[in-house]
Amino acid sequence: MRQVRHHFGDQDREAFGKSLGVSRASLAYYERGERTPDANVLSRYRTDLGVSLEWLLTGAGEMFADTSAVPSGPSFHTIRPDLFREVGRLVAKLHKAEGITLPPDALFDEQSSAYNALIERAEDPSDVDELSSLLPWLETRLKRQLSAAKAEPGAGKRGA
Known part of the structure; x- marks a missing residue:
């Protein structure tokens, strides 16, 4: 789950959690693997962000279900x-x-x-x-x- 937030530019947990309808603390627990998100949260990852449930649950396959419709992540610059x-x-x-x-x-x-x-x-x-x-x-x-x-x-x- 942390990788998804990273893909979208490393927003802070407060803002990212709010966009998914979960608290900052809940998102932190999910990202650290200390708690398992319920079906509603998993559904939001799928419908709102396009994340593959197979990837989210097992790590197998691509992060995004339809890679042609992947919401854009951050723009990249050369590291100074x-x-x-x-x-x-x-x-x-x-x-x-x-x-x-x-x-x-x-x-x-x-x-x-x-x-x-x-x-x-x-x-x-x-x-x-x-x-x-x-x-x-x-x-x-x-x-x-x-x-x-x-x-x-x-x-x-x-x-x-």
Whole structure:
């Protein structure tokens, strides 16, 4: 289920869950595999997003039932290594400040999501100056997300 949200641009759980008629917490449980979604939720994935139920339930086949009618995902841009590193340092710094230690893969996932958020926020993702000017916005956004994640029971973001 996490892969579906990722396909649609890594919207935050609140907005994505709302579009499917489920709470942020429920979506988090489903994505972590801690709970099984009911038939209504599975139906919304199929009818609203075009996700193949076979893929959703078993992982077999294609993610989308009709690949010719797949709703578009995010647009892709070439990763700027210097900016990606800077975002990575910011993510690591903020996690350290909150006393959160993540495994390397999870930290990389957080870095990638933050980088994508920065790119999506920019009017011109190829403008390095604009991207750099958005770093304070990204820092504020990440701080809010970390605070919310620490407050959410079962979020897995434990102190070191």
